[in-house]
């Protein structure tokens with residue numbers, strides 16, 4: 664049975680904003696699945712529907728076979744969520760927060776102590792957990808929130824932009840912690856992010872979401888492979904369409920070439936990088952920069968949506 668099954672899921676907010684426009688995907692047990700897209704793409708709304716805080720206006724979603732709209736309580740029992748906004752009580756110690764959450768979820772006290780002990784170790788909280796949360800840094804609090812979400816031993820964990828607002832070093836530490844979680848258990852994780860590196864590093868598969876629709880869904884490697892091994896990038900100082908036409912006529916640029924502003928990105932596929940560079944030279948195109956590089960997920964996203972992920976975020 665799939666851990667998550669989403670069919671034609673949609674959400675139109677009162678006032679008419681179509682935040683999610685009929686998306687479909689399935690997530691296998693134990694898989695780490697990423698929803699990648701810029702702010703406003705519909706990621707949080709999707710997580711909200713899967714975690715029963717937002718009611719879908721169309722379609723269905725099942726968690727471990729449980730329909731989130733028909734049986735929201737049962738759906739919540741198999742899943743946990745870490746939202747962007749903090750939910751822990753700052754006046755209490757980390758441990759107290761974990762204990763209260765365990766009681767809320769009716770975890771047997773003896774089991775709770777063991778579970779909490781294990782989570783404190785796994786999330787590197789040993790030195791913090793008996794201090795009030797008010798003194799935690801952003802990254803420390805995020806780790807406590809993940810521990811809190813795991814107290815009920817969910818089969819599914821939802822992480823909504825888990826590293827947003829953290830400085831880069833803390834972000835990498837937290838990514839290690841999340842990567843460690845999957846090694847520990849066969850829990851399914853769905854995370855949302857607008858960081859490409861994060862998606863690439865953590866996820867088995869990624870759905871790229873744009874304006875409420877999934878525009879690509881595959882493994883990071885397969886998404887990248889669609890662009891071949893090498894990309895030719897030119898910053899054109901003259902007319903971009905003219906340069907593109909010349910490159911096409913010369914057989915350098917294929918149909919998947921795309922332009923953003925004055926930058927032309929040309930997936931080379933079977934064509935060699937040095938041949939392509941020689942062709943640019945020969946054509947005498949007016950450029951301010953020309954080079955070849957490996958494709959990135961940013962290219963995948965850009966080709967599909969016409970907007971650069973980091974800029975849109």
Ligand code: ADP
Nearest residue numbers: 676680682700701702703704705706707708709
């Ligand atoms: P993301 O998480 O990818 O940034 P969201 O799911 O938060 O995207 O938002 C998707 C779209 O829905 C945006 O246009 C946003 O403004 C809109 N939206 C989100 N929440 C609400 C709401 N409660 N009421 C109306 N519009 C909303």
